[in-house]
Amino acid sequence: MKNQTNDPNSAQPPGGRGSAGVVVVALIGDDGGPTRPEQNPRVVKSDAEWLAQLGEEAFRITRRAGTERPFCGLLLDNKEQGVYFCVCCSLPLFASNAKFQSGTGWPSFFQPFARENVAELEDRSHGMIRTEIECARCSGHLGHVFEDGPPPTGLRYCLNSEALTFVNDVEIARRRLRGAVGEQIVEPTGGRVLERATFGAGCFWGVQSEFDALPGVVRSWVGFMGGKTEDPTYREVCSEETGHAEVVHLEYDPAQVRYEALLELFWAAHDPTQVDRQGPDVGSQYRTVIFTHSAEQLRLAEVSRTRLAASGAHRRPIATVIEEAGKFYPAEEYHQKYLAKRGMNTCRLR
Ligand SMILES: [Zn+2]
Structure with missing residues (x-):
């Protein structure tokens, strides 16, 4: 049954078994x-x-x-x-x-x-x-x-x-559809599988720049999810009549960064106890929300939220809602990489 002969007692560095190459x-x-x-x-x-x-x-x-x-x-x-x-x-x-x-x-x-x-x-x-x-x-x-x-x-x-x-x-078949914004893909070489994640944590400019700094986040967009209006404009979303939340939508390589790490950054990037606002930004479009793309993401998000609530890190209850992801609508190009275009890395008031 063996196709490798290694001495398991020799002190080999993990990941270094056999020859490189x-x-x-x-x-x-x-x-x-x-x-x-x-x-x-x-x-x-x-x-x-x-x-x-x-x-x-x-x-x-x-x-x-x-x-x-x-x-x-x-x-x-x-x-x-x-x-x-x-x-x-x-x-x-x-x-x-x-x-x-x-x-x-x-x-x-x-x-x-x-x-x-x-x-x-x-x-x-x-x-x-x-x-x-x-x-x-x-x-x-x-x-x-x-x-x-x-x-x-x-x-x-x-x-x-x-x-x-x-x-x-179903997901594997979907990932073969290449090129569409936000779609997951299977790279035919290397078998690299990208996954999607979507978070609403207030003003999306700052949240996008924080996720972009995380190794393993391959691409990101700011936009809208969770409402009823198709192809909403930023102005419409600000009117609070679309039902959409401002979100950051990511493609990440799970071989480089796990969903749990994205969740940790999400919690750290905003105040999850504020209801329909983040600091000076007030309105349901700024609600704290995790949009999940799989049963596994749903489970991990729920575990993570429960853990945070039990940790005592926040005095007030966690307001974050976990919902199944709907269609993602990218915001106008003007908003994409907004802070990076302006040489800033946060819009948070400190
Ligand atoms: Zn492996």
């Missing part, structure tokens, strides 16, 4: 299945970079060969059709049609998305001899593979949810 892996083809295996650059980053990208728990699991507690992983009961990507480098690792209920408490699959994408190595830790599995492109620890799985393979790939990012089939 290239690996041969499969990406997602036009039919949603794997492409023919092709050469791809190995993904190598420093611990500091991985930690900043992943957060502590996913770092502990993927870069330090940790294990999450059984029955606690977020993807254990996920029954949606789609693909599970490496949380570190976005390589497609497992498809939902190979997922099965193993009863072990960890997400389980009987085969990988492509054989080349999941590397195996001997693991002699904890007094056992097991076969560890890791992402072939970035050497991120995934879990183990055992020989007690169901047909047709008889294998059980036992995963940590924290090592995976799930994207459903």
Whole structure:
């Protein structure tokens, strides 16, 4: 079963297993299945970079060969059709049609998305001899593979949810539509998957410049969401008759920045206890709101809001509303990168 011979006891830096350079892996083809295996650059980053990208728990699991507690992983009961990507480098690792209920408490699959994408190595830790599995492109620890799985393979790939990012089939198909403003895309080379995020946190000029400074935010727009008027103008939104909120709409690379980090910046970028205003800007268009683009974003946003409310950081209750994202209407070009065009980086009064 081995296609790599590494001594697991040797002190290798995480992410540095094997040689630098290239690996041969499969990406997602036009039919949603794997492409023919092709050469791809190995993904190598420093611990500091991985930690900043992943957060502590996913770092502990993927870069330090940790294990999450059984029955606690977020993807254990996920029954949606789609693909599970490496949380570190976005390589497609497992498809939902190979997922099965193993009863072990960890997400389980009987085969990988492509054989080349999941590397195996001997693991002699904890007094056992097991076969560890890791992402072939970035050497991120995934879990183990055992020989007690169901047909047709008889294998059980036992995963940590924290090592995976799930994207459903509808979203994968949508991401193939390239070029439209705000659309997510799958880059055919490198398998880089961009995701969208949308936040309303008051005056959108300053919020956009704060997000633009975050590594992993690939593109951003200011505009409107959450109302009824189609193609609203800035002036119409200011009249408060459209129902729209001023928002910042982002495309980000989840291999570089996680949604949790975007949420943290969102909370820090405004006062989430103010209702229909931010400082001197008054009106429902300045309401504090998170527009979510997936069930996973919804869950993370709710967890994050609950955590903030319980933290005691704010005396007044959190006013932030979490809503499913609607259509995004970019604001007039005049408003895009407003502060950057003027050599400023904040419009907040301090
Ligand atoms: Zn990876």
